[in-house]
Amino acid sequence: MSKSSQPLKILFIASEVEGLIKTGGLADVAYALPKTLISLGHDVRIVMPAYETTKTHWESWPSTQLHLELSAFYDCEISFRAGQHDSIPTIAIEHPTFKRLGIYDDGQHGYDDNILRFSILSKAALHYAKSEQWQPDIVHGNDWQSAMAMFYLAEHFKGDDFFKDTRSVLTLHNAAYQGHAQAHWHQTVGIHERFYQQEDFEDHGQINLLKGALSFADTVSTVSPGYAAELITPEGGHGLHFKFSALPQLTGILNGCDYSQWDPEQDSHLNHHYATPTDxxxxxxxxxxxxxxxxxxxxxxxxxxxxxxxxxxxxxxxxxxxxxxxxxxxxxxxxxxxxxxxxxxxxxxxxxxxxxxxxxxxxxxxxxxxxxxxxxxxxxxxxxxxxxxxxxxxxxxxxxxxxxxxxxxxxxxxxxxxxxxxxxxxxxxxxxxxxxxxxxxxxxxxxxxxxxxxxxxxxxxxxxxxxxxxFLWSKSVKHYIKMYCDTLAKPKRSHPLI
Missing domain, CATH: 3.40.50.2000 (Glycogen Phosphorylase B;)
Known part of the structure; x- marks a missing residue:
């Protein structure tokens, strides 16, 4: 299929978004990339957690309740709040585990149930799209927090006609963080025993969400060509070089810069503006x-x-x-x-x-x-x-x-x-x-x-x-659109156990 000349529907899943909540570069991309895509006519919706610390943004958005079956061993009630963040359609997923003050940790240690929290985010995003009858061309996950969306789309929704033409993209903003969890969680989040193996989610007796997702994403990308080249090496692959080097392709697209915020000629934080070094x-x-x-x-x-x-x-x-x-x-x-x-x-x-x-x-x-x-x-x-x-x-x-x-x-x-x-x-x-x-x-x-x-x-x-x-987002986004279209033009990635 070719959609190179048509607007794309992109379900963008991220754990943080600039202007709402941020700990690193992922938030910058999760804001700037969807905004730039929308400016070019594409239909993009961001799905993120409804953190307690962002409540002032989403508490007035209309709420829809949904029963979510994560696995045969765990189900729950969630709500999604649909609104706008700086003209970007944004859906905030409500669940009690997102009501904590910390995003990923309590200030000292990561939450033991992070695998549950972000598996809920990943699967809720897919259920949101289906409940709205909004068929995404691309499900774009980011880092380990939304990596399970790659697996759920390939395995849990494998016979669902609604997603038959949907492809998945996983972007790595920092592959050193991989989403490790104790092995007992695999049943709770719906990782069948046959996928809890060394080739997929098992990693030295633990679950590794990022490692597993690499087996299921149709396309994997990262945020610079240099980092893509490093990830396939033993020195730079954060222990997963064998997975990265086995990928059909690993695309590196350099991030753009939001020059509306970072420009010495108009920076509101400066008392003196300048256009050249000699000014x-x-x-x-x-x-x-x-x-x-x-x-x-x-x-x-x-x-x-x-x-x-x-x-x-x-x-x-x-x-x-x-x-x-x-x-x-x-x-x-x-x-x-x-x-x-x-x-x-x-x-x-x-x-x-x-x-x-x-x-x-x-x-x-x-x-x-x-x-x-x-x-x-x-x-x-x-x-x-x-x-x-x-x-x-x-x-x-x-x-x-x-x-x-x-x-x-x-x-x-x-x-x-x-x-x-x-x-x-x-x-x-x-x-x-x-x-x-x-x-x-x-x-x-x-x-x-x-x-x-x-x-x-x-x-x-x-x-x-x-x-x-x-380093303009208008340039970077062209590479993302090409990656999306190339992904849609190929058959879904196969897995020997599916």
Whole structure:
């Protein structure tokens, strides 16, 4: 079948959506991709949990009750609330397990029944479509939280004519999180014994939702070509490289950026706007940021910034010892905004205490400050161990704040590093290191500082290159539409046990 010239019906299932609830990049995509698809005439509906913390958004939406049979061993009553989020049709699934204050955890530990909670979301989304007689062309799941929709569509609805022409797409925003659960849950959520095996859902005596879903999704994609290439390797596959490499195809589509929110020419969080690196607004934002953080106002002192979760994935365990070393001999300034691992936060506090005139660590997250750091910084440090796509390096490019990244995933797809011979002056947009070591990060940071101090014209040219980059959703969405159409043109993926 070919629907390349026709509007598509897309059932988009996500556990978080920007503007409603967010913990990471999934939320950005779950908002921007459906919105862009709708602007092109496609019929997209987002299905997500009706979290207690988002109640003010959905409590006035009309409610419809539905009896949901998850398996022969578990059924329940749910309600779906249908409304609009910024003109995007959105369905919030009500169930008592979504009334907790945490999304995935209580602040310390993941909820033991997450497999039940998000299996309910996945199957409720399919029942919603059927109850409304709205036949989706594509069921688009995202990460482990909606991975079971791939299985339910293939197995529980295998003889249902309503879904006979529907295909499934699973997008991986971070495959390190896989949705593990104790084995006893498999009957409750409807995973038959024949699928609780090593080839599908069984993983070292536990259930692995993502692993299992990879056997059933018609198409699997991820959020950058670089990450797609890494997932099929033993080093980058998060323990599932054998599953990724066995897929008929693994498509990598780089995320776009919402430039209506991230644009130094009109950013509402900035006191000074600018269009080029030489505009007075760039230096004025730096001076304002230094003043806001209580650092010496100096145009000559390089200000290095970082905004991230405090986790090993983000390379903070490399960044901290590198800074201890660097600050012994460099007069640069460092500002870090983030929260997460308490040990890493405590170490950053100690670094700030040791270098009070050079270091600021803000434990937490502040939207306005994050924008001011992007605008006021000279360089952005992003030494991730792995990074499926990454967005801050894209924001940094637009703000003329040169990113220093590790060559991994979406970072190497979006940043053009200055070559060793410095011959790519017209195209370089940042700095990059390969090996995930403190020494490699320190070496590249020193190289960055050398260019800043010794070659200001080169630095300015790189800023100009960076600010000219555009990672538009209007471009990314074309790749998604092609993927949808290619998926619809193929037979449903077969499984030997179905």
């Amino acid at each position: 007075p607004g760039k230096s004025a934002n730096k001076a304002n940021l230094q003043k806001e953080l209580g650092l010496e106002e100096s145009s000559e002192t390089p200000l290095l910034v970082a905004i991230c979760r405090l986790t090993d994935q983000k390379g903070i365990h490399l960044l901290i010892p590198m800074l201890w070393n660097l600050l012994q001999f460099s007069k640069c300034q460092v500002a870090i905004l983030g929260s997460g691992d308490k040990k890493l936060a405590d170490e950053l506090d100690r670094l700030q205490h040791r270098y009070p005139d050079q270091v600021r660590f803000i434990n937490g997250y502040n939207v306005g400050l994050s924008h001011r750091m992007e605008a006021g910084g000279d360089a952005f440090l992003m030494p991730s161990i792995f990074e499926p796509c990454g967005l801050n390096q894209i924001y940094s490019l637009r703000y003329g704040t040169l990113p220093l990244v590790r060559s991994t995933g979406g970072l190497k797809d979006s940043v053009t590093p200055l070559s060793a011979a410095q011959r790519n002056v017209k195209s370089a947009t940042g700095f990059c290191f390969e090996e995930p070591t403190e020494q490699a990060l320190l070496k590249e940071t020193m190289r960055l500082l050398n260019v800043y101090h010794e070659k200001p014209m080169l630095w300015q040219q790189m800023q100009t290159n960076a600010m000219a980059q555009r």
